[in-house]
Amino acid sequence: MSKGNQLTFLDNSQDALTPKHEPIPIAKKKPAKKRISPHKPVPPDAxxxxxxxLFQDFLANTNDERDQLGNAFDLWDSVPRFSITRKRQEEMRLPSGALPICTIDFKYRGNEFKILIRPARLKDPITGEEKEHYPGAREELVEHALRKIAVDDGFYDVDGFRSGCRFTLHRLRTHLADQGHTLRYDELTEALDILSLSNIDIQGETDDAEVCYTRMNYLSLLARVSKKDHSVNNSQDSKWLIQFHPLITNSISNLTYRQFNYRRLMKCRTQLSRWLISQLVLKYTQASLTNNFIMRYSTIKRDSALLEGYKRERDAIATLDASWDELKSLGVLTSYTKAEERGKRAKIVDVVYTIFPSPQFTAEQKASNRRLIDAKKSIEEGIRKIR
Structure with a gap:
């Protein structure tokens, strides 16, 4: 893990992901308080x-530009947490409906990481059959939508070290439909159940060779308040509240998020295209027309875990090529080149992709950099005022 994104992983308590360094203060430091339970009401000042x-304010020229922006989170969006497809889940499923704990290895900023995903066990409301589910592409879209909703109706509880948002199913469904992803209300409820019940362990080593570990659900809290009548309209308009994974809270606390074109990401047809956009946003921070970017097929395969299901390497490479073509059509790239590295008997060992950004993506990355600089200046100005 890079020194710019240091975290201390302690246990599965409320402070399991407290930063090694305190967030930059924006008020006089108060005496230490008792830990706040994640189930206590969110205070109004949150x-x-x-x-x-700072998290909700974007650097944009118009309201329309602002509406298309979202936030990418450095470590959390590098974790291949939604990489198990429905097809692969069915292949792994036991006759009892159970799924095994899934282990995935990846690298984050040069450091070795491992995740263990424990599936959610749900009961079919009609048949009563119990089956387990890993979070997949649908849950990824729902999480992205909730993060966008948090820009308008989110909270960040400083003392409780928690963040999240409030919404109704109708609002969530309408928002996803506006992005081209229409889901039924029961599908949304099931996705929220899977996110709140699935468990993910994240383990890795820091630059100081310290072992980091945390265990938490994808959504650390899911709550709903509704009237006593059980009408359909009441269900759609019930008040929901979720709390994000502590890695998101940590990113809000330490300003390690970046604004990006959320609307474009939601237009992607595949998970791999969405993953590529997230990685370019987080890593290609100095994008310019004279500064290209290199990514290897082997790195993408390892860190996304989205190309593991292919029996033939050339099929996986063709899928990756299609994703690069999609990013080009969406205005992320002007072009890309590929150079195949071959071994014995001309077998493809790796493929090196050289990425050339579009003027639009370059401008977006520069705006994101500027927003981060402005946010840090705002924090520093607050410190000077209280001194």
Whole structure:
């Protein structure tokens, strides 16, 4: 893990992902308080504070530009947490409906990481049959939508070290439909259940060779309040509240998120295309028309875990090529080149992709850099005022 994104992983308690360094203060330091239970009501000031305002404020020229922007989170969006497809899940499923704990290895900023995903066990409301589910592409889209909703109706609780948002199923469904992903209400409820019940262990080593470990659900809290009547409209308009994974809270706390074109990401037809966009946003921070970017097929296969199901290497490479073509059609790239590295008997060992960014993506990355600089200046100005 890079020194710019240091975290201390302690246990599965409320402070399991407290940063090694305290967030930059925006008010005078108060005496230490008792830990706040994640089940306690969110305090009113969690919906309006300086750190949250920085997270919700984008660098954009118009309201339309602002509406298409979202936030990418450095470590969390590098974890291949939605990489198990429905087809692969069915192949792994036991006759009892159970799924094994899935282990995936990947690298994050040069450091070895491993995740263990424990599936959610749900009961079919009609048949009563119990089956287990890993979070997949549908749950990924729902999480992205919730993160976008948090820009308008989110919270960041400084003392409780938690963040999240409130919404209704109707609002969530309408938002996803606007992005081209229409889901039924029962599908949304099932996705929220899977996100709140699935468990993910993240283990890795820091630059100091310290072992980091955390265990937490994808959504650390899911709550709903509704009227006593069980009408369909009441169900759609029930008030929901979720809390994000602590890695997202940590990123909000330490300003390690980046604005990006959320609307474009949601237009992607495949998970791999969405993963590629996220990695370019997080890693290709100095994008320019004179500064290309190199990514290897072997790196993408390892760190995305989305190309493991192919029996033939050339089929996986063709799928990756199609994703690069999609990013080109969406205005992320102007072009890309590929150079195949071959071994014995001309077998493809690796493929090196050289990426040439579009003027639009270059401008977006520069705006994201500027937003981060402005946010840090705002924090520093707050420190000077309280001194």
């Amino acid at each position: 919906y309006s504070n300086h750190q949250l305002c």
